[in-house]
Amino acid sequence: MLLSELDTLSSGTVAAIHAGQDLRRRLAGLGLRLGIRVKVMRRSPFNGPLQIRIGHTDLILRPADAAHIEVQTAAS
Amino acid sequence: MRRIALLGMPNTGKSTLFNRLTGAGARVGNWPGITVDLLAAKILLGGAMIEVVDLPGIYNLHGFSEDEQVVRRFLESQPVNLLVLVLNASQMDRQLALPLQLRALNVPMIVLLNMADEAGRVGVRIDTERLEEVLECPVRMMSAKFGTGIEKVRECLARQIELHPKLVQADSKVIQDDQRIEQQLDTLVSESVHTPIRLPTSATDRIDQALLHPWLGLPIFFALMFLVFQVVYGLGVPLQDGLEWLLGHLKEAWLTPAVAGWPPVLQSLVVEGLFDGVGTVLTFLPIIGVFFLAMAVVEDSGYLARAAFLMDALMSRFGLDGRAFVMQIMGLGCNVPAIMGTRIMRSPALRALTMLIIPFSLCSARLQVILFVVAAVFSPSAAPAVIFSLYLMSFVMAFLTAWLMKRRYASNEPLLLEMPLLRLPTWRFLGHESWRAMRQFLRGAGGFIIVGVVLVWFLTHYPFDAVPASADTLAGHLAKLLEPVFAPLGIDRLLSIALLFGFVAKEIVIGALSVIYGVGGDDLSTLLGARLDWVQAYSFLLFTLIYTPCISTVAVLKQESKSWRLAAIAIFLPLLLAWLVSFGFYQGARALGF
CATH class of the missing domain: 3.40.50.300 (P-loop containing nucleotide triphosphate hydrolases)
Known part of the structure; x- marks a missing residue:
């Protein structure tokens, strides 16, 4: 499942990041790495960005960028 | 060391x-x-x-x-x-x-x-x-x-x-x-x-429930922006007016007598060129100071990232982000601090694009010109609609420019912002950013502005035996040369000289008109009402709104971007847009028989 498809207020574990090295490093710098748990806190209306929580850090990213990140939910 | x-x-x-x-x-x-x-x-x-x-x-x-x-x-x-x-x-x-x-x-x-x-x-x-x-x-x-x-x-x-x-x-x-x-x-x-496994539900989360609420978030954002705007310009504008008053007195009581014995040309250069140039620079300082004070609070509190979150859905379509919108709104007071405020953005391309759209924000200086002309030419019942349409046009032009330039200044960095915990700003350091911004404005943009003011002084005063701003000056010749360009917009030669003055500061367009026509105040208003029909007046207002930003805006844009190319785009693209819009409006309205 893609991070962009994850329901609001549900969590998943980062399973894969399909992005260039540059974006990968930025994501890693912000704490978004393989095996890390992320929770979608809320979505901005009109297909706006997602607010996600990783540990103690909250990040804003656009759905298009979140679609590069694959997550595994407890159910799947 | x-x-x-x-x-x-x-x-x-x-x-x-x-x-x-x-x-x-x-x-x-x-x-x-x-x-x-x-x-x-x-x-x-x-x-x-x-x-x-x-x-x-x-x-x-x-x-x-x-x-x-x-x-x-x-x-x-x-x-x-x-x-x-x-x-x-x-x-x-x-x-x-x-x-x-x-x-x-x-x-x-x-x-x-x-x-x-x-x-x-x-x-x-x-x-x-x-x-x-x-x-x-x-x-x-x-x-x-x-x-x-x-x-x-x-x-x-x-x-x-x-x-x-x-x-x-x-x-x-x-x-x-x-x-x-x-x-x-x-x-x-x-x-x-x-690290504890479960965070205690922090106060931030509870406040964010309201601040980032799907329906309430945007109204709260606009209310907060309105509040910040009122504080910045409610404090900044009286300070600016006070400084202007003080400088005016200095000029009358001290400078004019001091240079009284000098040759007239030198007097004019010192009083109307150099002193007014220095005055233009100084009067921006209070606004910049207050602006950076307020923006430091907005940024330190963590709200700026939240504003970006709320406005991103709209702004991303134009290659911008939510913070650009905040600066665009602040530009409605004055473009100069808003352009300096783009410092909060780290991506150079995003910053450049934002700096290009801010000058379209209908600032209070342009509003003065618009209010004067509207009062002179339009009926009181039509005035609100005219003014509203110009504000609308200001946003249309900003988004059109962003849309036109977004490929050139494409930000390759994805929106990836941290949403910090909401916090109270530390009052002790609040002033530092303001000091720094004012100092940088003086050093980085001050000289540029004074040179620009003196240049316009020269254009409107040379040859020195001609009546200032008359048809015999360089500006008059320039206006004659450009007549074929402005005539299709319904803007005559005298009005185009006033637009040249507007490059120094938009609000002096009215002062320039009274010099050019040789009448002031109510008489100027009556004269404008008699000389211009509403189609000409609206075409002139459209041009005034859209064309080249004032010299101070261009100077900070150059100072902040360190790019002559961007400064050149900021000068010539609005000029072209202003011509096209005024041309389209004037010719269209005339074709429809108005």
């Missing part, structure tokens, strides 16, 4: 620490090979003068963002005695990657864990002794914001400088690959940082 470089990730309170350590004495320094301004200050520490340099916030030592390249180039070219790394203590799980990378540079380092208070509140416990062991350098806890632990930090810095009196050059080639760092990071975090 001994040197300390301060570095850390963004939002770690690095700049707050810098301000704590250095007081208000910081200057923007130039470094060979480095294109951005870095703050540096000399401080007395342990009996020696030491230069402290504040490097940009970075996430990673080998990333490719502009900031990361700046830091890397600095470390490769400038030897230092000591690296001071500031980490956010409540985000150790990711921030510890940075000291693991830096360790490989073989430069003496100390690690400061900032925001110890916030970390404690969310229940994070840190084993600093274990960290010192693994990182092989001193580790100190502190709170830059509240000043706790600062004395210990100073002592530690002084001792480390004594222990490492030699400047050391970093060797960035030895940085380890990410894979190994990640393994080390996981081990180090699990050994030294204890």
Whole structure:
């Protein structure tokens, strides 16, 4: 499942990041790495960005960028 | 000179620490090979003068963002005695990657864990002794914001400088690959940082329920923007008016008599050229000062990231982000501080694009011209609709420009912002940004503005035996030359001379008109009403709204972007757009029989 498809207020574990090295490093710098748990806190209306929580850090990213990140939910 | 470089990730309170350590004495320094301004200050520490340099916030030592390249180039070219790394203590799980990378540079380092208070509140416990062991350098806890632990930090810095009196050059080639760092990071975090599994529901989350609410979020955002706008211009404009009044008095009571015996040309140059130029520069200072005070509160509180979250869905369509919208709104008061305010954006392309759209914001100076002409030509019942349509046009032009230029200034960095915890700003450092911004405006844009004002003075006064701003001056000849260009817009020669004055400052268009027509106040209003029909007047207003921003706006745009090309685009693109819009409107309205 893609991070962009994850329901609001549900969590998943980062399973894969399909992005260039540059974006990968930025994501890693912000704490978004393989095996890390992320929770979608809320979505901005009109297909706006997602607010996600990783540990103690909250990040804003656009759905298009979140679609590069694959997550595994407890159910799947 | 001994040197300390301060570095850390963004939002770690690095700049707050810098301000704590250095007081208000910081200057923007130039470094060979480095294109951005870095703050540096000399401080007395342990009996020696030491230069402290504040490097940009970075996430990673080998990333490719502009900031990361700046830091890397600095470390490769400038030897230092000591690296001071500031980490956010409540985000150790990711921030510890940075000291693991830096360790490989073989430069003496100390690690400061900032925001110890916030970390404690969310229940994070840190084993600093274990960290010192693994990182092989001193580790100190502190709170830059509240000043706790600062004395210990100073002592530690002084001792480390004594222990490492030699400047050391970093060797960035030895940085380890990410894979190994990640393994080390996981081990180090699990050994030294204890994080509670469940966070206590913090106050931030509760407030965010309202601030970021799907329906309430935007109304609250607009209400807050309105409030900030009222505070900035409610305070700034009276200060500006007061300064203008003071300068006017100085000019009348002191300057004019002082130069009375001089040749008339020299008198005019000093009074109407140089003094007015200096006056133009000075009157921006109060607005810039108050603006940066207010923006520091908005940014420090963590709300700016939330504004970006709320407005991004709209702005991303135009290649911009939500912060650009905040600056666009602030530009409705005055474009100059709004352009300086784009400093909050790190991506150069995004910043450039935002700087191009801000000048379309209908600022209070242009509003003065619009109100005067509307009152002179339109009926009171039509006036509100006319003014509203011009505000609408201001946003249409801004978004059109963004849409036209977004490929050229495409930001390759995705929107990836941290949403910090909401916090109260520290009042003690609030003024620093304002001081810095005012000083930079004086030094960076002041000269440019004065030259521009003197240039327009020359155009409207040469040859010196002609009546100023008349058809015999250079400006008059220019207007005659450009008549074929302006005639299809319904703008006659005299009006086009006034537009030339508008390049100095938009509000003097009215003053220029009264000089040109030789009448002032109510008489000018009657004259305009008689000479212009509503189609001509509206065409003139459209042109006034859209065309080339004032010299001060262009000057700060050049100062902030360090790019002549961008300044040239900001001058000529609006000119072209203004012509096209006025042409379309005037010819269309005439064709329809108005």
